[in-house]
Each structure stands twice: as structure tokens, then as C-alpha cells.
Amino acid sequence: MITLKELAKQLNVSVSTVSKALHDAKDISEGTKKRIKEAALLYNYRPNKTALALKVNKTNTIGVIIPDILNPFFAQALHGIEDYATEHNYDTIVCVSHDQLKKEAQSLDLLMQGRVDGFILSLSSESLAQNDFLHIDQIALNKKGLVLFDRTTDQVDCDKVVIDDEKSVYDATQILISKGKNKIAFVSNIEDLNLGQLRKKGYEKALSDIGIEVNHSLSLDLTGSLDPHGLIKAFLSQQEIDGVISADNTSSLMFKSILKSEKPDINSEIPLIGFSDEKNSLLSYPRIDYIDQNAMKIGSKAAELLINRLESKDLTSKSITFEMPTEIHLF
Amino acid sequence: MITLKELAKQLNVSVSTVSKALHDAKDISEGTKKRIKEAALLYNYRPNKTALALKVNKTNTIGVIIPDILNPFFAQALHGIEDYATEHNYDTIVCVSHDQLKKEAQSLDLLMQGRVDGFILSLSSESLAQNDFLHIDQIALNKKGLVLFDRTTDQVDCDKVVIDDEKSVYDATQILISKGKNKIAFVSNIEDLNLGQLRKKGYEKALSDIGIEVNHSLSLDLTGSLDPHGLIKAFLSQQEIDGVISADNTSSLMFKSILKSEKPDINSEIPLIGFSDEKNSLLSYPRIDYIDQNAMKIGSKAAELLINRLESKDLTSKSITFEMPTEIHLF
DNA sequence: TTGAAAGCGCTAACAG
């Protein structure tokens, strides 16, 4: 990788002349500009990003910290972030917190040291559970940008991208009710998360609003279970249900698959609506009706908010919370 | 973020003294060392990584380019890379090629500019299809490390991490044969990839080795189809089968789900073995028998190979190809 | 035992 200096020597001009020529400064003659540009092309010159970052105190890199990359939601969100960032000439450094407060703080610390201009992050369940966000405050203290998405908290003031978890599920539940269902089960693999609670609340609210009493034994919690299949089978043998709302992709697919096996006769009369996405809903046949959170759009929106702040150098004006609309897909 | 200079001023010593004290140089008195270290702690001083990178010409960052992050295999591999790298004090910059040669080359170019010490990459299907690896050669020219994994090519000489695709499927097919199956179907969603072909070959070889004639109408190719469900249904209505080998996670889940719906009576007598992983195999009930490629281990192995090279500064000694053993999990 | 100075690759203010 040739440097400015070497290029300058080759051409018998000064380093600054080369730099300016390549930046199309108006005080360089067309002739030299042309000469320099051609040489740069020939030698395949690329400005060294590290040097640039040091010089202008801008890395053009955003740090992304997510709890779990194996979760399709986060993988998709990351995809959205990556796309938008690349498009706008930013790199993305990714760290995974494994839902641990400590790892989250470490990653933050690691990236803080002149590596990134700002952060996009979704909080670990541990930080959320312990209500501990001191490490997050570091970000503002160091004048870095911050956007939270999906797993957020009121305790931190910054731009956010969220969905209306409660309402999404409320609407989905209403759809089942409108089909005459009144023994609707609720399955969840994320009861430990705030948004898992919100989703459950949406389900319960939809029921009570219409005058159906909430039957808690129709709620099935798979969170952290080592034998989710067993739990679901036991549930099906004990409960009579005529519809299902699921809080996440995993429980949607599992529940549907077991339902098909255990109750093949009535399976087709038991509609299920769960959180999922285009690709995952296709993994089950007939494909699963789903609430799409638009994970990719959430990611790119988060990147957009962050990059806007960074480019306008306005890290302090009033925070925005963007609520991404969800879509219910029925087949 | 306080700098060395500022810290030095606070303490009324020179910048170099602070630097040396923090590095425990032997020529600084214990007293000043202590004083300086305490101050550094107090002010929460962190060396600026960008400056360091520029100074020592080492970024401690590896660039990862994968074709698709929504594919669980790559998400897991990335996970493995990320874990190992973080553990060894390296950051990871991720780019997604979307299986396009152009994006792959762009990302490479982007990261080359002093951002990373080396690359871990899995080739885009386009590069593979066009047999075009000129952009990859850039890496060696710029004296950066390179490890290829999963989607590799003989055309590039570097460390690699692969699995024996053909043998894995061969073994899985043999298992079905040993159960007395002789009308075994082969489903694939990755026929466009070299390794998809290898997997198919493993299936066919196992059959012919045992003296079963390969029936091409038992091979179902879903690659790129807009209506995979339709294809599978049509297939099931036309073919009589007594076992299934699947080349990837998506087709495993889809096929099994449709089989259960369309042929509920014989479903349980038709074993399926497909590529998958612990988590995904659980999405179907009964859980799917699967070939585990150990994606996470592949990722961490790739990171290990790269970091070893980087740390030993030995980019040129003979290339290693590591073959990760696969495991067949039956339930 | 400590400090001054050079230099990594680059930009930009200022001088010529």
C-alpha cells in the first residue's frame, strides 16, 4: 500500500500538493492534478484510514453491540445496520454481549478507545434485569453518539428505535378473537425480557377488552427450559385451546410443529400468530401467520439516526424515539 | 477520554515518562510509576487505539467478509470468530457480500486501507461461479493475513477451514441405508454452490457403493425457487420415498413439515437427516436428526489460524487446511 | 531516572 509521501517522491512534488490534488483543491493547476491523479490510480493509492481517523478525529466506524447474533431478529437488524452504514461510508464493528452486563461493558470500553464515532446497541437482558446502565452513560460522557434499539430503557436518554410490542400482539389477538376464538393460548420463550412482558400484556388486554376472562393456565412459558418440547406436549394434553399467540419465532415454530403431531385432527382449526419474518415463517407448512417487526428496517433506521447525528455533529438536541410499524401477515 | 499528553501535564512529567510508566518500563522509579498509574486509573485513561495502530502499524482488528448473515451457519461462524478474537484482544469488522463479487471486492478494498491486519472470508457464490479471485490476491500483495472458510477455492493459496461435505453426507446416507431404506430422496436449497454439489455427490456415492441405482427423480432442487412448498408437495405426490437426506437447514425444516402434513400416516417411518444445528433441529418435532458442521468451531478455528499467523508475523509459511470433523446427531 | 524529539500517514493553515 503506497503512501502519500512515497507518491509525492515519485512525482517530485510535496506531500501536501498530492493531498490537495487528490481532494480536487482549486489551488492546484489542472495539469498537476491530472498527473497526480493518474499516478495515484497507477499505484493504486488509498488513503490510510487509520491516519485519517487520527488526524480528523473521526473514525467513520460505528460500534454495534447486540446480545445474541444467533437470534434471527438481531442478525437481521445487524444486516440492516451494515447495509445502511456501508452505503454511507461507515464501517461496522460488531460485539456480542451474550446477554451479559459485564461483556456489554467490556465491549463498550474496548470500542470507546478511539475506535468508533458512535454506538448502536440493544441491551443485554442482564443490564435490563439489574437496571444497571452506568456503563452506558460513559458513551455520552465521551461525546460519542448512541442509538438504542429493541431492548431499550427509559433510564438512558438517547435516540431509540422500537416497536409497539403491546399493540402488535393486541392486534394479533384481536384477529383471532374476531374469528370466534376464545380459548387462545399464549406461548413465549422470552418471558424474562421487558418486551416479552409487554407482548403478554397485549394478549391479555385484548382478551379482557372484549370481555374474555384471562385464564393464566393458557399461558405457556418456555423461557430457559431444557425441554421445551416436553413442556408444550404437557400443555397440549392438559389444555383445550382454539388459537395461539406466540411471542417469538422459536416458540411459534416449535408449537406449531408439536401441535401438528399431537393434534393432527384439529391442528388446521387452531390458528397461530407469532413473531417471525418472511424466511422463518416459510420453514413451517402451511406457512406461519406472523407479526413482522421489520428487523432489517429497524437496523437501518438505527443506523440512519446515528449517522445523522454524527454528520450534523449534533449529539445533544432532543432525543427521538422512532416507532417502527409492525405488519401482520396472514396466509 | 484523557490523552497521554493531558495526563502528563497534570502530573508535571513528560509524555514519555507516562508512557513508559504505564508500560512498566524498568527505568522509571517505583515512586513515579505508582503516582502515574494511580492518576491513570483516576482519570480512566485508555490508550487511543487509532494512534497506536498508526504508530505500530498494527490494528488488532480482523476483517470478516461473509456472503449472508441471515444464514444461521454464517451467523454461528461469525459468533465463533467474534468470541475467539475478543478473547485474544482483536476486534472484528464485519462486511456482508450478499453473494456478490462486486460487494466482496469493495469490502475488501475498504478494509484494506489500514483498517485490519488480516481477513477471514467465505467466498460469495458469484466469485465462485465466475472463478474470479483477482480481488483476493490483493490481500497477499498487501501483506495481510487471510483465512478462507467453508466456501473456499483451490485457486487461492492460504489457510483454510473446511468440512468434508461429501463424506458427511455419505455417512448420513449410509445410516439410512443401514436402516433398510432404498428410496432415499435428496433435497437441497444450495445446488448452486460447489459444496452443495459435493453433498449431493456424497449421497449418490453412498447409494451406488451399496449397489442402489441412483434415481435422479428422487433429487429435489429448491434453489432459488419462489414456491419451495409447492415444489415439495408436487415431489411428494409424484415420488414414493422411504428416507430423506437434506443438504441444508432450510430444506430440512420445510421438507419435514410438509411431509408431516401431506403424509401423516407414513411420516414417522421416513427418517430425515439434514444439515442443521442444535438450536434449529429443535424447531421441528420430533427434533430433526442432523449433521452438525460445528459452525462456531469453524469460526473460532479460522480466527485461531489467522491470529496465529499475525502474532508470529509468519504470513508466508506453508498453508494449512484444517478439516473440521462433523457430527451426526440422531434422536 | 527522566525528557526531548522523531515519526507512523494524513490534512490544513499559512507562507512563499
Place this chain on the structure above:
DNA sequence: CTGTTAGCGCTTTCAA
């Protein structure tokens, strides 16, 4: 129109 110079934050000779 072109060049000189300083400096981003750091490490590392070399000198004091």
C-alpha cells in the same frame, strides 16, 4: 499555484 510546517496520540530511541 506549490511547499513548509504543525500536529492528531502514541512509542521509542537517544540524550541529559
